[in-house]
Each structure stands twice: as C-alpha cells, then as structure tokens.
Amino acid sequence: MLICRYAATDGPSFGIVENDAVYALRGDMFTEMRERGARVGSLHDLTLLPPTVPSKIVCVGRNYAAHAKELGNEVPEEPLLFFKPPSALIGHGEAIRLLPQMGKVDHEAELAVVIGREAHNVLASEASNYVLGYTCANDVSDRDFQKKDGQWTRAKGFDTFCPLGPWINTTLDPHDVAVLCSVNGEPRQIGRTSQLIFDIPSLIAYISAIMTLMPGDLVLTGTPAGVGAITSGDVVEVSVEGIGELRNPVIFAESPASPR
Ligand code: MG
Numbered sequence: 056m057l058i059c060r061y062a063a064t065d066g067p068s069f070g071i072v073e074n075d076a077v078y079a080l081r082g083d084m085f086t087e088m089r090e091r092g093a094r095v096g097s098l099h100d101l102t103l104l105p106p107t108v109p110s111k112i113v114c115v116g117r118n119y120a121a122h123a124k125e126l127g128n129e130v131p132e133e134p135l136l137f138f139k140p141p142s143a144l145i146g147h148g149e150a151i152r153l154l155p156q157m158g159k160v161d162h163e164a165e166l167a168v169v170i171g172r173e174a175h176n177v178l179a180s181e182a183s184n185y186v187l188g189y190t191c192a193n194d195v196s197d198r199d200f201q202k203k204d205g206q207w208t209r210a211k212g213f214d215t216f217c218p219l220g221p222w223i224n225t226t227l228d229p230h231d232v233a234v235l236c237s238v239n240g241e242p243r244q245i246g247r248t249s250q251l252i253f254d255i256p257s258l259i260a261y262i263s264a265i266m267t268l269m270p271g272d273l274v275l276t277g278t279p280a281g282v283g284a285i286t287s288g289d290v291v292e293v294s295v296e297g298i299g300e301l302r303n304p305v306i307f308a309e310s311p312a313s314p315r
Contacts, residue, residue, distance in 0.1 A: 057299075058084055058188065059222040060146070062102040063095065069106075070095060072222050077101055085171050085187060085270045105144040105219040106190055107169050109272045112139040112217060113262055114165075114194060116207075118252050118277025125280050134253045134261050137207045139194070139217050139275070145312075147221035147301050151195055152214065152308040153287060158199025162285050163278035164236035164244045164293040167192035168255055169223050174268040182259035185268070188225035191293045191301040192275050193218040193236075195285075214311040218293070218303045219273070229255055232296040234279055238289050246279020 057072035058080060069084050070077040071091050079092030095101070116135040117123040123130050145151070153160055171187030194211065195218070201210035229248055236244035248254075253261070258274055268274075285291055287307040294300040 056089065056225045057222045058106060058225060059220070060104040060106045060108075061095070062104060067104050068095075070101075072098065075099065102146070103148060103221050104146040105217075106146075106221070106223045107219070107271045107273065109141050109144075110269045111266075112141060112143070112273045112275065113266075113268075114139055114211070114275040115253065115258060115277045119246055119250050119279045120252060121246070121250075121280035122278055122282065125282070130252055134258055136262065136265075137211065140212050142214055143212055143217035145215050145218050145303065147218075148303065149218070150215065150304045150306045151193075151218065151285070151291065152306055152312055154213070154308060154311065157197050157213075159197070159284050160286075161196050161198055161282045162236050162238065162243065162291050162293070163194035163196055163282055164234050164295075165192045165194050165275045165278050166229060166232070166234055166248055166295050167219060168229075168259070168274040168276065170268045170272040170274070171270055173270065174259060174263040177260055177263045179256035179260040182256035185259060185263075186255075187270070188223040189227045189229050189295070189298060190220060190223045191295045191298055192273070193291060193293045193301065193303065194275055194278060196282075218291075218301055220301050221299050224298045227297045233294075234296075235294045236281065237292045238283070238285060240292075243283050244279050244281035246281075248276070250279065251276060
C-alpha cells in the first residue's frame, strides 16, 4: 500500500495512492485497520505534503563507505546520529529555500524509515515489526556551516532542508534497493541499500536503545557517494527503487518559509 498525505479543504489528510488516483484513508494508518474510502482526486491535482508528522527525525551520518571517503572522513565504528527538526520537512514539489547567509548547500538522497509502533529497546531481529514503511528523503546540508560549527544542527536544520515523499510504501523490502539523486535530469548519486554500513534493523535496535521511537518518527539511513551543490533554478530528484520520485525545485529566498 502507498500512503500519502495531501492538502484537503478541511486540512491535511492521509490518503491511499493507486495508479494516479488518491483515495481517502479510513481507520488508523498505523494499524492494519486501514481501509480505502472515496476517491478524492488525482495525483496531478492534489498538493502532496510530507507523508508523516514525526516527533523527531533521527539521521545517520557516513553510513555508506564511498560517501564517507568522498568528504575525507573515516567510516564510523558505531552509527553516527544527529537530528533534523520536523520544521525542516517539505513535501513533493515544494521549494528548497536558499537564504543569503548560506554557503555551499548539497543534496543527499536517502532511504527514510517511517516508524509504525512505539519502539523502545528493540532487538534487530524484531525491528521490522516496528516499521510502517519507507519513503524518499533529501538530507539537504550546508557544508560550510557543517564544518564551521562542529555539530550539525544549523547545517542540516533550516526550514525546507528535509524534502520527504512522495508517499510511504508499506510493503517494500528495503534491503537491496537503488538510492538515486539527479539534478536537472543529470544523475549525481547512485547507491544501493545493500551498501549500508549499519543496516536498517541494526539502526532501529541501536537508536531505540537510546531514545523511544514513536509512530510516525523517521530514521534517515545515510547517503551514498556523489553529493554535490544545488543552486537556485535547479530541480532535485531523489528516487528510491520501489517507492517513487521526490522532486523539489530550489529557489533563492530572502527569508525562511512562513509557517504552515
Ligand atoms: Mg545525510
């Protein structure tokens, strides 16, 4: 099942995607009690929103060896964790905003795990029971601030620095799928999740031994080699095999996005 979130006249709503159509999602999206309701429109006519509303976005740095190497870093001995704030999220089609104070801003294509059940101290062998599904993410990063600050909150935390979507695939087998990024149609990043240094079950076990993961929370699993700069006028496309394509234009802006 593909679960999306879209702007309805009465506010953000969850939907089920089938071919080009979106249907209302009835019941609880986090349980198997999901049902397809009435058709609400076509994908072309609806505004897609980030497909989950997380309490936190836990990210993993340097989880592909070739990417660690391209930025001159060692492969970590344990997962290297950081947060992005939920306020950084934007949906498919929404613009990544570059502000005057920013430096070199890079794209980072990633597979994102959407948590489906409260997860506390979960065994790796049980981890898949705590996953709702998978989606595409772009861990947009200001390299100048990342180097200058030492910790990464500013570099990775700006509004619009976490494009997510276009929807959640609840039936994907994530263990060996392609993770790709193109800019203006030119391929930039190509990797496979089989190259992850710490695989998804190990990450869920490791993170849930530190902090309780809540339904809707996100784990961004790291980016493959080929990161590079984006600038105003670019269109960035992150795709994960078996999920779809997350496309976002890039614009210069004088100020952060206004709150939703
Ligand atoms: Mg990243």
